[in-house]
Amino acid sequence: MTIQVLMPALSPTMTEGTLAKWNVKEGDAVASGDVIAEIETDKATMEFEAVDEGVIGQILVAEGTEGVAVNTPIAVLLEEGEDESALSSAGASAPAAAPAEPEPAEPAQSAPAAPAAAAPAEAAPAAEAEWTGPTKTLAVREALRDAMWEEMARDESVFLMGEEVAEYQGAYKVTQGLLDEFGAKRVIDTPITEQGFAGLGVGAAFMGLRPIVEFMTFNFAMQAIDQIINSAAKTLYMSGGQMGAPIVFRGPNGAASRVGAQHSQCYASWYAHCPGLKVVSPWSAADAKGLLKSAIRDPNPVIFLENEMLYGQSFEVPDADDWLVPIGKAKVVRPGKDVTITAFSIMVGRALEAAEKLAEEGIDAEVIDLRSIRPLDVETIVRSVQKTNRIVSCEEGWPFAGVGSEIAALMMERAFDWLDAPVARVHGADVPLPYAANLEKLALPQAQSIVEAAKAVCYR
Amino acid sequence: MANESSKKSSAKKSSAKQAASKRAAAKRASRKAATKAPAATPDDLMQYYRDMLLIRRFEEKAGQLYGMGLIGGFCHLYIGQEAVVIGMQACTKEGDCVITSYRDHGHMLATGMDPKGVMAELTGREGGYSKGKGGSMHMFSKEKNFYGGHGIVGAQVPLGAGIAFALQYKGTDNVCLTYTGDGAMNQGQVYESFNMATLWKLPVIFVIENNKYGMGTSVERSSATGANLHDRGKAHGIPGFEVDGMDVLAVREAGEDAVAHCRAGKGPIILEMKTYRYRGHSMSDPAKYRSKEEVNKMRQQHDPIDLVRGRLIDGGHASEEDLKAIDKEVKQIVSEAADFSQQSPEPDPSELWTDVLLDA
Ligand SMILES: Cc1ncc(C[n+]2csc(CCOP(=O)(O)OP(=O)(O)O)c2C)c(N)n1
Numbered sequence: 001m002t003i004q005v006l007m008p009a010l011s012p013t014m015t016e017g018t019l020a021k022w023n024v025k026e027g028d029a030v031a032s033g034d035v036i037a038e039i040e041t042d043k044a045t046m047e048f049e050a051v052d053e054g055v056i057g058q059i060l061v062a063e064g065t066e067g068v069a070v071n072t073p074i075a076v077l078l079e080e081g082e083d084e085s086a087l088s089s090a091g092a093s094a095p096a097a098a099p100a101e102p103e104p105a106e107p108a109q110s111a112p113a114a115p116a117a118a119a120p121a122e123a124a125p126a127a128e129a130e131w132t133g134p135t136k137t138l139a140v141r142e143a144l145r146d147a148m149w150e151e152m153a154r155d156e157s158v159f160l161m162g163e164e165v166a167e168y169q170g171a172y173k174v175t176q177g178l179l180d181e182f183g184a185k186r187v188i189d190t191p192i193t194e195q196g197f198a199g200l201g202v203g204a205a206f207m208g209l210r211p212i213v214e215f216m217t218f219n220f221a222m223q224a225i226d227q228i229i230n231s232a233a234k235t236l237y238m239s240g241g242q243m244g245a246p247i248v249f250r251g252p253n254g255a256a257s258r259v260g261a262q263h264s265q266c267y268a269s270w271y272a273h274c275p276g277l278k279v280v281s282p283w284s285a286a287d288a289k290g291l292l293k294s295a296i297r298d299p300n301p302v303i304f305l306e307n308e309m310l311y312g313q314s315f316e317v318p319d320a321d322d323w324l325v326p327i328g329k330a331k332v333v334r335p336g337k338d339v340t341i342t343a344f345s346i347m348v349g350r351a352l353e354a355a356e357k358l359a360e361e362g363i364d365a366e367v368i369d370l371r372s373i374r375p376l377d378v379e380t381i382v383r384s385v386q387k388t389n390r391i392v393s394c395e396e397g398w399p400f401a402g403v404g405s406e407i408a409a410l411m412m413e414r415a416f417d418w419l420d421a422p423v424a425r426v427h428g429a430d431v432p433l434p435y436a437a438n439l440e441k442l443a444l445p446q447a448q449s450i451v452e453a454a455k456a457v458c459y460r
Numbered sequence: 461m462a463n464e465s466s467k468k469s470s471a472k473k474s475s476a477k478q479a480a481s482k483r484a485a486a487k488r489a490s491r492k493a494a495t496k497a498p499a500a501t502p503d504d505l506m507q508y509y510r511d512m513l514l515i516r517r518f519e520e521k522a523g524q525l526y527g528m529g530l531i532g533g534f535c536h537l538y539i540g541q542e543a544v545v546i547g548m549q550a551c552t553k554e555g556d557c558v559i560t561s562y563r564d565h566g567h568m569l570a571t572g573m574d575p576k577g578v579m580a581e582l583t584g585r586e587g588g589y590s591k592g593k594g595g596s597m598h599m600f601s602k603e604k605n606f607y608g609g610h611g612i613v614g615a616q617v618p619l620g621a622g623i624a625f626a627l628q629y630k631g632t633d634n635v636c637l638t639y640t641g642d643g644a645m646n647q648g649q650v651y652e653s654f655n656m657a658t659l660w661k662l663p664v665i666f667v668i669e670n671n672k673y674g675m676g677t678s679v680e681r682s683s684a685t686g687a688n689l690h691d692r693g694k695a696h697g698i699p700g701f702e703v704d705g706m707d708v709l710a711v712r713e714a715g716e717d718a719v720a721h722c723r724a725g726k727g728p729i730i731l732e733m734k735t736y737r738y739r740g741h742s743m744s745d746p747a748k749y750r751s752k753e754e755v756n757k758m759r760q761q762h763d764p765i766d767l768v769r770g771r772l773i774d775g776g777h778a779s780e781e782d783l784k785a786i787d788k789e790v791k792q793i794v795s796e797a798a799d800f801s802q803q804s805p806e807p808d809p810s811e812l813w814t815d816v817l818l819d820a
């Protein structure tokens with residue numbers, strides 16, 4: 001069998017090149033690794049080495065030929081024991097020159113025609129069963145601590161790592177008592193080195209450990225966002241499913257109080273943008289506990305966005321051995337028929353406050369706590385809009401490409417026929433958060449902004 | 461008069477309490493240090509005394525206003541570390557630049573920024589350096605070459621290298637004082653900066669303010685090689701020196717050498733200032749991770765202001781009265797700043813939307 005020597009692609013973008021020079025002539029013996037030709041690409045002149053042993057039987061493309069397409073046969077190599085008579089058959093078996101230029105791909109389409117490569121729809125999981133048993137009153141801070149406590153007790157491979165999580169008991173006291181209970185092997189104070197310990201956590205997760213990585217606040221996770229997205233989120237895919245990162249990145253997200261532009265940002269839409277991550281952002285203590293436990297058990301990287309202002313707020317939490325809330329399921333926290341209000345984290349409280357005010361004006365609002373930003377429980381939102389025909393999305397973050405933008409697009413795609421008004425978005429002002437008390441108040445969405453938006457979509 | 465009465469009262473105390481005799485011992489120790497200390501003119505000493513006292517009193521006032529709810533959010537006081545910025549600033553000339561972290565009030569006052577504008581920024585008012593939009597951690601003064609005020613630990617280090625890059629690029633012999641904490645020394649971008657700074661011989665002085673703690677974590681608990689942070693540039697060929705950061709003259713001496721090194725085009729240099737913060741990390745930190753004795757020992761035996769005060773008095777360069785006059789002047793400045801910071805109105809609501817982008 002003769003061997004076809006094909007025009008090589010010498011750069012990721014090369015489709016054709018110039019055969020600048022032959023270093024061999026017909027009849028020359030070559031060994032693999034010998035430089036047989038020089039090829040000019042769009043970027044450089046490259047040496048081209050033989051990969052097989054043999055004798056150059058025939059040169060098919062002459063020196064100096066330009067525009068030789070990648071994969072065009074340029075020479076025929078005779079293997080040991082073959083002579084020129086083998087060449088005639090070789091010609092016949094040559095592939096039909098270079099493959100044609102790939103057809104330009106169809107531009108991605110938006111509605112109404114569904115895009116060709118639409119992702120399979122994600123079905124929302126079943127909601128947790130309604131709890132009718134005893135409850136206890138817990139602050140969100142305690143609920144989070146209990147969740148970690150229970151999961152660390154349950155599974156040896158769970159460990160906690162972050163700045164001031166151990167001896168200081170947590171910068172916001174969320175990890176109180178964990179060091180005493182589980183020891184320094186599993187509750188680890190890190191240096192201030194976010195990219196380092198986030199990456200280390202992902203590496204440990206590759207090995208099957210289940211790290212909980214606390215960021216003192218998510219503002220500092222920006223130091224580590226490369227490891228979160230490039231390493232944690234993508235490895236499962238890049239390894240063809242061989243290994244992923246069962247890791248939880250958690251910490252306070254969003255504005256606190258007067259801490260200025262660099263310490264006050266909502267990252268929900270940043271992380272939700274990325275396939276390969278789950279993003280959770282609870283409001284109540286019961287959800288904080290149940291979702292954090294689910295996040296720790298989840299085999300995927302989960303971004304768990306807390307809120308400093310909620311840490312001290314108390315809620316009733318099921319007094320159960322193992323309270324779990326599924327990731328990906330929203331919760332209707334106030335049923336209503338006139339307008340749907342979606343919110344997550346601290347905005348749920350403001351949405352409920354707004355709903356009370358709206359009720360006084362005869363508007364019956366349904367408030368949905370999204371709980372999980374990705375996967376997003378679109379079903380629950382659509383079902384609500386089918387009833388109310390109006391929707392207001394609330395978030396503390398910026399409007400551009402925010403969670404509200406996604407909800408608006410989804411409602412257009414999935415609930416267009418039921419909408420009686422354009423989707424309204426309530427969000428933080430599109431500026432870095434100012435420090436001055438009066439400006440900060442203007443920048444952050446309050447209950448009143450939700451009331452106004454709800455009235456607007458009700459044409460009231 | 462004032463001189464005499466204060467002498468009397470201190471005599472009474474020392475005869476009464478053991479603690480006071482310890483203080484006296486500390487005074488003696490500082491006197492000893494004074495004889496070894498690098499030469500400084502009486503005028504210099506008076507100036508440093510005044511400048512450090514201004515920072516101290518300013519910070520105390522800020523703490524007070526915070527307690528009154530007039531300052532919000534995070535507020536990181538510089539009390540205890542005054543000698544570092546005052547000693548370093550003494551080595552600078554027109555055009556030299558300064559950048560630091562969120563513990564920045566002292567640096568701003570040292571660069572000559574107006575205490576009124578600084579305090580009004582702390583209260584979030586129109587008269588603040590950032591019109592109230594930055595707050596305690598984010599203040600800047602182009603006029604004084606002060607480049608902030610950065611809240612993300614370690615982020616100011618490459619920025620400082622970049623400022624030095626520009627100073628070099630523009631052909632000046634100016635330097636950039638890039639301050640960083642001990643805790644920040646574990647951020648990767650610090651070492652990325654070290655490499656570039658050496659590679660391009662950037663005129664940058666990395667001033668590590670090693671106050672022994674990054675929040676609640678002692679430097680020994682966060683640093684694999686212990687407390688010696690001036691060695692951290694070794695792998696990048698950056699000379700590093702340990703300096704007594706509680707002694708303004710020691711700081712100045714080290715600073716002068718460092719500045720000369722940079723101005724001569726020899727590249728970056730590291731000065732590790734051994735210093736101490738008296739207060740918690742920020743206003744909400746109870747600082748339970750260290751003992752009262754540790755704090756008291758530093759305050760009583762190594763206070764940077766007391767040290768200079770001792771040198772002035774013992775060297776016969778100033779009387780108690782002279783110093784009282786300075787105290788009074790400083791108090792006046794600080795109280796005016798505090799008044800201004802409360803009288804200045806909140807920014808106009810329209811300010812919410814300004815300064816996001818410039819018109820192209
Ligand atoms: C990237 C990042 N991580 C964490 C924090 C929270 N934080 C603020 S100050 C600080 C300690 C820094 O200590 P050090 O560098 O020693 O400076 P010091 O406060 O002692 O001046 C921490 C962890 C932050 N602001 N930025």
Ligand SMILES: [Mg+2]
Pocket residue numbers: 641642643669670671672673674675
């Ligand atoms: Mg420190």
